[in-house]
Amino acid sequence: MGKVLNIVVVLVAVAVGTLHWHSAFSTVKWREVENGFPGHWIVYDDHVGHFKNIGDVVVRVAAQAKELGADVDDVDIPWIGVYLSDPNVVPEEEWRSQGGVVVDEATAKKLAAAGMKTRYLEPKDAFVAEFPYVSPLSVMVGFLRIYPGLGELRKENSAKDR
Numbered sequence: 001m002g003k004v005l006n007i008v009v010v011l012v013a014v015a016v017g018t019l020h021w022h023s024a025f026s027t028v029k030w031r032e033v034e035n036g037f038p039g040h041w042i043v044y045d046d047h048v049g050h051f052k053n054i055g056d057v058v059v060r061v062a063a064q065a066k067e068l069g070a071d072v073d074d075v076d077i078p079w080i081g082v083y084l085s086d087p088n089v090v091p092e093e094e095w096r097s098q099g100g101v102v103v104d105e106a107t108a109k110k111l112a113a114a115g116m117k118t119r120y121l122e123p124k125d126a127f128v129a130e131f132p133y134v135s136p137l138s139v140m141v142g143f144l145r146i147y148p149g150l151g152e153l154r155k156e157n158s159a160k161d162r
Contacts, residue, residue, distance in 0.1 A: 028145050029130040030153065036126035041108035042080050043070070043118050044100025050092055051147075054081045055139055057099030061116075068114045070107050078102040079139075082121070088151065127153050 043065050047057045058079045066072045082098040090096075103111070108118040129146045133139065 028149055031128050033128050034125050035123050036128050037124050039123040040102045040121045041105050042100045043103050043111045043116050044098045047097045047099055051095055051097055052140055054097050054099040061100045065111055068111055070111060072101060
């Protein structure tokens with residue numbers, strides 16, 4: 001019986017340690033910032049379906065941009081997800097989003113000329129969530145931690161889209 005208990009304790013410790021490493025216990029820091037979302041040029045692709053799959057879209061877009069000569073470093077380039085559907089209203093299989101990477105204007109124009117989708121996201125007031133990135137899994141953990149808080153902020157501020 002002692003051996004089984006030791007194994008269970010070790011498995012629980014490993015699971016908690018793994019969750020901790022991937023930021024599952026990190027605090028989401030929210031703030032409302034005037035012009036908190038600066039304008040950005042993005043290269044992106046559309047996605048329909050569960051938001052958890054947006055990372056695959058971003059990776060694919062970044063790889064395609066890199067193949068076309070864009071200076072897109074897999075680690076340092078800012079990823080972006082634009083979530084267009086409210087998952088509390090729209091069925092999961094119809095959730096619409098856009099995934100991509102932030103680029104400068106010249107790169108956006110070059111990639112658009114090569115057939116990629118680009119757009120300029122206008123500056124606007126925004127709620128900013130800060131959550132640590134340590135691995136691809138922390139992106140999913142962040143989504144699971146941040147999205148419910150965004151819903152609460154929207155209710156508190158009675159803002160449908162900010």
